[in-house]
Structure formats: structure tokens, C-alpha cells
Amino acid sequence: xxxxxxxxxxxxxxxxxxxxxxxxxxxxxxxxxxxxxxxxxxxxxxxxxxxxxxxxxxxxxxxxxxxxxxxxxxxxxxxxxxxxxxxxxxxxxxxxxxxxxxxxxxxxxxxxxxxxxxxxxxxxxxxxxxxxxxxxxxxxxxxxxxxxxxxxxxxxxxxxxxxxxxxxxxxxxxxxxxxxxxxxxxxxxxxxxxxxxxxxxxxxxxxxxxxxxxxxxxxxxxxxxxxxxxxxxxxxxxxxxxxxxxxxxxxxxxxxxxxxxxxxxxxxxxxxxxxxxxxxxxxxxxxxxxxxxxxxxxxxxxxxxxxxxxxxxxxxxxx
Amino acid sequence: xxxxxxxxxxxxxxxxxxxxxxxxxxxxxxxxxxxxxxxxxxxxxxxxxxxxxxxxxxxxxxxxxxxxxxxxxxxxxxxxxxxxxxxxxxxxxxxxxxxxxxxxxxxxxxxxxxxxxxxxxxxxxxxxxxxxxxxxxxxxxxxxxxxxxxxxxxxxxxxxxxxxxxxxxxxxxxxxxxxxxxxxxxxxxxxxxxxxxxxxxxxxxxxxxxxxxxxxxxxxxxxxxxxxxxxxxxxxxxxxxxxxxxxxxxxxxxxxxxxxxxxxxxxxxxxxxxxxxxxxxxxxxxxxxxxxxxxxxxxxxxxxxxxxxxxxxxxxxxxxxxxxxxxxxxxxxxxxxxxxxxxxxxxxxxxxxxxxxxxxxxxxxxxxxxxxxxxxxxxxxxxxxxxxxxxxxxxxxxxxxxxxxxxxxxxxxxxxxxxxxxxxxxxxxxxxxxxxxxxxxxxxxxxxxxxxxxxxxxxxxxxxxxxxxxxxxxxxxxxxxxxxxxxxxxxxxxxxxxxxxxxxxxxxxxxxxxxxxxxxxxxxxx
Numbered sequence: 001x002x003x004x005x006x007x008x009x010x011x012x013x014x015x016x017x018x019x020x021x022x023x024x025x026x027x028x029x030x031x032x033x034x035x036x037x038x039x040x041x042x043x044x045x046x047x048x049x050x051x052x053x054x055x056x057x058x059x060x061x062x063x064x065x066x067x068x069x070x071x072x073x074x075x076x077x078x079x080x081x082x083x084x085x086x087x088x089x090x091x092x093x094x095x096x097x098x099x100x101x102x103x104x105x106x107x108x109x110x111x112x113x114x115x116x117x118x119x120x121x122x123x124x125x126x127x128x129x130x131x132x133x134x135x136x137x138x139x140x141x142x143x144x145x146x147x148x149x150x151x152x153x154x155x156x157x158x159x160x161x162x163x164x165x166x167x168x169x170x171x172x173x174x175x176x177x178x179x180x181x182x183x184x185x186x187x188x189x190x191x192x193x194x195x196x197x198x199x200x201x202x203x204x205x206x207x208x209x210x211x212x213x214x215x216x217x218x219x220x221x222x223x224x225x226x227x228x229x230x231x232x233x234x235x236x237x238x239x240x241x242x243x244x245x246x247x248x249x250x251x252x253x254x255x256x257x258x259x260x261x262x263x264x265x266x267x268x269x270x271x272x273x274x275x276x277x278x279x280x281x282x283x284x285x286x287x288x289x290x291x292x293x294x295x296x297x298x299x300x301x302x303x304x305x306x307x308x309x310x311x312x313x314x315x316x317x318x319x
Numbered sequence: 320x321x322x323x324x325x326x327x328x329x330x331x332x333x334x335x336x337x338x339x340x341x342x343x344x345x346x347x348x349x350x351x352x353x354x355x356x357x358x359x360x361x362x363x364x365x366x367x368x369x370x371x372x373x374x375x376x377x378x379x380x381x382x383x384x385x386x387x388x389x390x391x392x393x394x395x396x397x398x399x400x401x402x403x404x405x406x407x408x409x410x411x412x413x414x415x416x417x418x419x420x421x422x423x424x425x426x427x428x429x430x431x432x433x434x435x436x437x438x439x440x441x442x443x444x445x446x447x448x449x450x451x452x453x454x455x456x457x458x459x460x461x462x463x464x465x466x467x468x469x470x471x472x473x474x475x476x477x478x479x480x481x482x483x484x485x486x487x488x489x490x491x492x493x494x495x496x497x498x499x500x501x502x503x504x505x506x507x508x509x510x511x512x513x514x515x516x517x518x519x520x521x522x523x524x525x526x527x528x529x530x531x532x533x534x535x536x537x538x539x540x541x542x543x544x545x546x547x548x549x550x551x552x553x554x555x556x557x558x559x560x561x562x563x564x565x566x567x568x569x570x571x572x573x574x575x576x577x578x579x580x581x582x583x584x585x586x587x588x589x590x591x592x593x594x595x596x597x598x599x600x601x602x603x604x605x606x607x608x609x610x611x612x613x614x615x616x617x618x619x620x621x622x623x624x625x626x627x628x629x630x631x632x633x634x635x636x637x638x639x640x641x642x643x644x645x646x647x648x649x650x651x652x653x654x655x656x657x658x659x660x661x662x663x664x665x666x667x668x669x670x671x672x673x674x675x676x677x678x679x680x681x682x683x684x685x686x687x688x689x690x691x692x693x694x695x696x697x698x699x700x701x702x703x704x705x706x707x708x709x710x711x712x713x714x715x716x717x718x719x720x721x722x723x724x725x726x727x728x729x730x731x732x733x734x735x736x737x738x739x740x741x742x743x744x745x746x747x748x749x750x751x752x753x754x755x756x757x758x759x760x761x762x763x764x765x766x767x768x769x770x771x772x773x774x775x776x777x778x779x780x781x782x783x784x785x786x787x788x789x790x791x792x793x794x795x796x797x798x799x800x801x802x803x804x805x806x807x808x809x810x811x812x813x814x815x816x817x818x819x820x821x822x823x824x825x826x827x828x829x830x831x832x833x834x835x836x837x838x839x840x841x842x843x844x845x
Contacts, residue, residue, distance in 0.1 A: 032722035033729075038359065039367065039448065049450065049763050050730060056446060087359045088519065089503065095519055157554055167558040170545050171522050267551040269520040277520075281359075282722045 001310065008306050012299045019295040020077065024070050027284050034086055034282035035062065060086050073288065082289040087281045092289045095274065102172050103270040106189050107255035113194030114201050115248065122205020127232060129210065137202065144199025150261035153192040157265065170267050189266045193259060197251050204247045208240035238312060245308050253301040257294040344538045344825060348843035353555060353564040355548035357520065362502040363488035364438055365446040369566050369832050372485055374523035374544035377838045379488035379508035382412060382431060387827040387835035391747055393483045397426065397509065407474040407785050414465045418532045420491050421513045428461035433492035435459055437499065445499045452481050474783040476790060477750040485745055485833050511537035511839040521546060538842035556818065563819035566832045567591065569633050569694055576818040583821050587828035590636045590644050591813035593743040595699050596755060598807045600733050601769045605683065610674040612805035616659040617671035618710045623664065624702050625811050632695040635814035639798050640756060642812055642830060645747040647791055649798060657802045671710045684713040685736040688727050691718040699810060700739055728766040740766055740807070745833035749794055750782050756801045767806035774800060
């Protein structure tokens with residue numbers, strides 16, 4: 001098992017290295033100058049001499065040859081220093097740090113909500129296949145897939161505004177400082193995102209259970225006289241969870257940086273919005289760090305999923 | 320009917336605004352307002368965006384400031400009084416006594432000198448984007464702690480207004496001596512509010528400065544600027560989570576807010592010192608041909624467009640190179656004599672077709688480069704393309720994100736054919752608004768690439784002319800030539816709409832979203 005874990009861990013290194021190289025050079029290949037965007041983007045009337053733009057490019061190190069820029073940046077990253085935002089001048093770690101708590105919390109809350117809905121609903125739907133229970137659950141989950149999270153978010157906001165003349169707080173308060181204020185802000189986006197997330201997982205859970213229920217060992221268990229509840233809980237669900245775990249893991253990693261529109265709708269100061277702002281501002285250092293961060297999340301989630309596969313299916317760890 | 324009710328409400332609101340002067344300000348309260356973007360750093364001298372002015376300006380004072388209730392009148396801020404010599408070359412300012420910085424140190428003329436030296440001649444590593452505005456200053460003298468004297472190399476008609484620029488925050492000379500880049504990361508001025516915190520991406524908080532030099536001010540205990548934009552910002556205003564946003568709303572947002580807030584809404588509207596201009600790349604064929612450029616300008620029905628677009632976008636006013644309504648702008652009588660501004664659009668378009676035929680391009684096609692910013696770029700871009708279609712010209716609308724848009728108009732290697740460019744200034748002043756029309760080697764913001772020494776000479780003449788009547792006449796000469804040559808042509812000027820909650824008092828709209836934001840006179844009726 002340890003060898004399996006070590007092997008999987010080593011595989012993460014070339015993946016992240018490849019991401020670092022790709023993101024750095026792809027950003028530089030794009031046309032446009034981040035300094036011009038920064039100085040001229042908001043005010044066409046600004047009478048900024050070209051010398052000032054050149055000075056700023058030099059200050060940010062953008063006048064150096066590309067390979068020098070890359071190695072300087074990469075060496076800093078290896079030392080855990082992601083540099084400074086080209087837009088704000090503040091440390092990239094600080095900019096990401098103040099937003100990560102919010103994004104992680106929304107992702108965790110949405111995941112909990114999705115799992116709490118998906119596992120029982122998916123299982124029920126499979127057990128009662130083609131009955132009114134199955135049809136209702138399928139309708140509920142298909143609606144979840146069809147409705148975009150941001151649209152649902154907008155509807156939630158408009159309903160709150162119309163019926164209660166209230167909208168969720170505009171600024172983030174940590175869960176540890178004031179749980180009530182924190183939850184009154186984040187429960188709504190978690191619901192909007194969690195619904196779609198649960199729909200994907202419910203569908204996956206249903207089809208997975210249906211497939212497993214056709215397996216020989218299920219028939220054997222039934223033939224031995226095991227009660228149906230135990231057949232499903234002990235034999236079917238555990239095996240059916242493998243693909244569902246994959247979906248949950250990938251969705252969770254996606255939520256860290258992918259809630260761009262939902263964050264905009266709820267005015268959440270999260271990683272997704274920072275990503276969009278960094279791209280709009282051509283903030284190279286920030287984009288590089290964010291892409292790496294999201295890649296690390298994906299790679300780590302994959303790593304954890306591999307471990308869970310090994311836990312759920314002994315054949316994998318014995319292989 | 321709907322329009323009428325909005326107008327009536329606006330009229331009531333303006334009447335209310337007029338009555339505000341008679342009301343007695345109430346101290347206290349925390350003002351929450353929205354800012355639809357965020358400042359990149361804290362240095363006034365290096366900034367160009369309202370996203371900076373709105374949260375940061377209340378921490379600072381400037382030498383002079385605009386009197387927002389009587390815009391464009393100027394009044395003293397840190398300066399108690401000032402004189403200008405008869406030859407227009409010496410400006411002497413007497414400073415207020417007892418002005419303190421937030422760290423408790425006293426303001427003196429040395430602070431003013433250090434600030435303006437930093438603006439006009441920044442040391443290495445310091446960024447000043449306003450060097451050009453103060454290039455005419457020769458020396459700055461401080462004969463005593465409360466007097467500062469600016470001597471100019473040549474006369475400059477805009478100099479006094481420049482001293483009221485909201486960007487020219489006065490910094491502590493002592494702090495600048497310790498670190499010339501101190502203001503980039505620290506907020507320490509003499510303004511009515513002291514800095515509390517800036518949570519990146521979220522909000523900016525300030526509290527009342529008890530040592531402020533104007534006794535009894537500011538009225539507010541503090542403010543929170545919340546960074547929020549688009550529909551969520553309108554929702555926040557509707558829910559009362561914020562009481563104002565000071566840049567401007569679209570007509571649709573105004574109508575929605577007025578409908579939702581009812582009597583709690585106050586609407587203030589004015590023409591805006593912002594315009595969209597069409598720029599032709601004169602280095603590229605066929606835009607090196609004056610007939611082609613003029614034809615494309617002649618085809619635009621600015622009056623019809625202003626009427627139609629003002630219903631859906633924040634553009635409304637027809638004007639030349641200066642904001643309509645500004646004292647140095649062309650009168651309506653003069654405006655109709657310029658190409659593209661006549662009341663007879665059919666005659667204009669017939670002339671446009673003739674010019675294109677004469678240039679051998681009756682079926683001209685080109686790419687029109689625009690920003691991918693919805694308001695007001697997209698509707699104005701669509702409108703222009705339709706206008707050109709009506710003279711047989713086929714323009715492809717290319718909307719690019721800011722970085723690519725600026726790259727297409729690169730100074731040394733422009734790739735665009737024609738583009739929709741923008742110009743927003745902090746005040747009505749020909750020395751600012753005419754920059755787009757100067758020769759390429761004279762102006763960093765000329766994207767048309769042309770060299771026209773006649774325009775350059777006229778610019779210099781008007782800039783040094785202190786007599787308003789004479790300056791007005793030179794400006795008309797400049798305007799006539801600029802619009803005839805049509806390197807860059809104005810389209811429709813913007814219209815600023817602010818909807819705020821009734822409880823917000825003491826704030827007056829001006830044609831610039833950069834001025835009048837120190838919040839010293841603002842109070843909450845609660």
C-alpha cells in the first residue's frame with residue numbers, strides 16, 4: 001500500500017511542472033501588454049508618456065528575456081514564494097489566502113449538500129426503478145442539471161429581495177468569528193451550486209447501483225437469503241460508490257476555482273472571481289499562481305481518490 | 320408615461336437636492352457605498368481610475384478643489400487663498416493654519432513642494448502619470464511655512480484648474496523623504512477620514528479624522544466602500560445594503576431602482592466629461608485619405624443616435640471635441656456647421672457617398688475594433704456600423720478584451736483599421752480633451768497616428784491664452800480643422816445618472832465622476 005501511495009505521489013511532480021511551464025509561456029505568447037492594460041485600461045484620457053510605461057515594465061521585470069523571467073519565477077515558486085501581484089503589488093499568497101477560506105467553505109458546503117442528497121436519492125431511484133419515486137427523483141435531478149447554478153443564484157437573490165427586501169451580506173465574515181452571519185451569506189451560493197452538483201451525483205449513483213445490482217455477487221447474496229436492505233447497503237452501495245467518488249472529487253476540485261459566475265451573482269470574494277480579475281488585468285504572476293493552485297487541487301483530489309479507490313476496492317491495492 | 324414619471328421624479332430629486340442646502344447636517348452614521356472596481360495600489364499620483372478616487376480620495380486633501388455645487392468653480396482646499404500674477408506666470412498660495420496629517424504632524428509648504436516635485440519629476444521607481452500636466456512649472460518656492468509659490472516657464476490656461484485635480488493628493492514631505500514610494504502601500508493624508516482597512520476584493524473602511532482642520536466636519540463617523548458591480552450592485556442598492564454608487568448607472572438600472580425604491584430614491588443627472596470617439600488608423604490605407612475619414616464621419620446621424628441610444632445606454636449628448644454645455648464648447652449654431660453635425664443627415668450622407676466615390680471606394684469594407692465592455696461600447700459600436708451600412712460601407716464589428724484592444728492600437732505597431740476609443744477626464748479643460756487630436760509625437764493617447772502641425776500650433780496658442788474669448792475663438796479654429804481632417808471624430812457624449820437613497824445628503828453630482836468625492840460635506844439623514 002505504501003508503495004502505491006508513494007508511486008501516486010511521485011506522479012504529481014511532472015504534472016505540476018508541465019502546468020507551470022505551459023501557463024508561463026502561454027501567457028507571454030498572447031498579444032498585449034499588461035502594463036498598458038494597467039495604466040490605460042480604465043482611463044483613455046490618461047496622458048501617460050511611453051517612458052513611464054517602459055519604466056513600469058522594467059520594474060515588473062517584463063523587459064527581461066523570457067527564459068530569465070521563467071527561471072526567476074520558477075526558482076521563487078520552488079522556495080514557496082509566488083511573488084507579487086502585478087496589479088496590486090501585494091503578495092500573491094496574501095491575495096489568494098484571503099479568498100481561499102471562502103471558496104473552500106462554499107465548496108465544502110456544496111459538497112456536503114450534494115452528498116447528502118445524491119447518495120440516498122440515487123439509491124432510492126435505483127431500487128425503485130421505473131416507479132413514481134424513481135420518476136420524481138429523476139425529474140428533480142434532470143432539473144438540477146438543466147438549471148445553471150448562476151441562474152438559480154439570481155432567482156434566489158431576486159426572491160429574497162422581492163419578498164424580504166433583504167439580500168445576503170456583501171462582505172465575508174469568517175465562520176469562526178460569527179457563524180450566523182457567515183452562514184447567512186454562504187448558504188445560498190452553496191445551495192445554488194450544491195443542487196447542480198447533487199444532480200450529477202444522483203444520476204451517477206443511480207446508474208452505478210443499477211449496474212452493480214446485476215452483478216453475480218448480488219445474486220449470490222440474495223440467494224443466500226440476505227435481506228434486501230443489507231444487500232444494498234453492504235454489497236451494492238460500497239461497490240457503486242467508485243464512480244460516484246470520482247465525480248464528487250472532480251466537482252470539488254472544480255468548485256475551488258470554477259465558481260466564477262456564482263461568485264459574481266452573490267458578490268463573493270472568492271478564487272473564481274480573482275481568477276477572472278487577474279485575466280482581465282493581465283496580472284501574469286497572479287494567473288500563474290492560480291493555475292498552479294487549481295492544478296494542485298485537482299492533482300491532490302485525484303491522489304485522494306486513488307487512495308479511496310484502494311480503500312473501497314481491495315483489488316486495486318493488491319494489484 | 321414611464322419616461323415622464325422618471326423625469327418628474329428626477330425633477331423632484333433635483334429640487335430636493337436644491338433644498339438640501341437649507342437642511343442642517345446631522346453628525347454620525349456610517350456611509351456604505353458601492354464601487355464597481357478596485358484600486359490597484361494607494362498612490363494618487365499613479366492612478367487614473369474612479370475605482371481609486373472613490374475609496375481613497377477622502378483620506379487626502381489637495382491644494383484647491385472643485386466646488387461641486389457650483390462646478391466648474393474652484394475653491395481652496397488646503398489653500399486658504401491664492402493669487403496669480405498679471406503675466407500669468409506666478410501662482411502664490413497661502414495655506415490654512417493648523418492642518419494636521421493623520422499621524423499628528425503639521426502640514427507646511429514643504430509638504431506641498433514635495434508633493435508637486437514628486438508629481439512633475441518623480442524619482443526612480445516612483446510612478447507619476449501626471450508629469451505632462453505640470454511640465455510648465457519651472458520652480459517651486461516656499462518663502463515661509465504657509466506660503467508656496469509656483470513659477471511657470473510659460474503661460475498655461477489650465478494651470479489653476481490643474482491645482483484642483485483630485486489626483487494630486489498632498490503627501491507628507493517627511494514620509495516621502497524616508498521613502499518616496501511610501502504612498503503606494505500606506506494611506507496617510509490630511510483628509511477628513513483616516514484609513515482603517517482594505518480587504519482586497521471586498522471592501523475599504525475608513526473612520527472620521529478627529530483632527531480634521533474644518534471644525535465639525537466630516538459629519539459621518541466613517542464609511543465603507545464595497546467593491547461590487549453589475550446586477551449585484553443594483554440589487555444591493557435596491558435592498559439598501561449600500562446607499563449610493565458614485566460612478567453612474569444605465570437608464571435601465573435607474574428605472575429599476577426608481578421603481579423599487581419609490582420615494583426613497585433620489586436621481587441626479589448631468590452631461591458627463593466622457594466621450595466615445597472613432598479613431599482612424601491614418602497609417603493604413605484607405606484611412607490615410609481624408610475623404611474616406613470625413614465620409615465615415617458624415618454618415619453618422621449623431622442627433623438621431625443620441626435620441627435612440629439614450630434610452631438604452633449612458634450616452635445622450637451631441638457635441639464637438641468639448642463637452643456640450645461647457646463654456647468653451649461650440650454653440651449649437653457653430654456645431655451645425657461642422658461636418659457630421661448638420662441637422663440634415665440625408666444631405667450629409669449624400670456628401671459621404673460622393674466622397675467615397677471620388678476616393679474610388681464606393682463599397683468600402685473594414686474592421687471596426689471595439690472593447691468587449693457592454694456599456695456603452697457595444698450599443699454605440701452597433702449603432703455606428705448601422706450608420707456606415709447606410710452609405711454602402713460594410714464594417715465588421717470586432718469586440719476585444721481590454722488587453723487585446725489596447726494592443727491593436729499600439730503606438731508603434733497599430734494593427735486596427737478604425738476603433739472606438741474613449742476619453743474621460745476629471746474636468747472640462749481643452750488642454751485635456753484636445754490631447755487625442757494632437758500629433759502622434761506630441762500625445763501618448765493619439766492612436767490615429769497622424770502628424771498635423773497646424774493642430775499642434777493651435778493647441779499651443781489656446782493653451783497659453785488666458786483671455787477666455789480669444790481662447791474660445793482659437794478653439795473653434797482647432798475644432799473646425801480637427802473635424803474636417805477627421806483623424807479622430809467624436810460620436811456621442813455620455814450622460815451621468817446617479818441614483819442614491821434619500822438619506823444621503825450633501826452630495827452634488829458634477830460632470831466628472833472623479834471630483835467631489837472627499838465626503839467631507841456628506842451626511843446621513845437617519
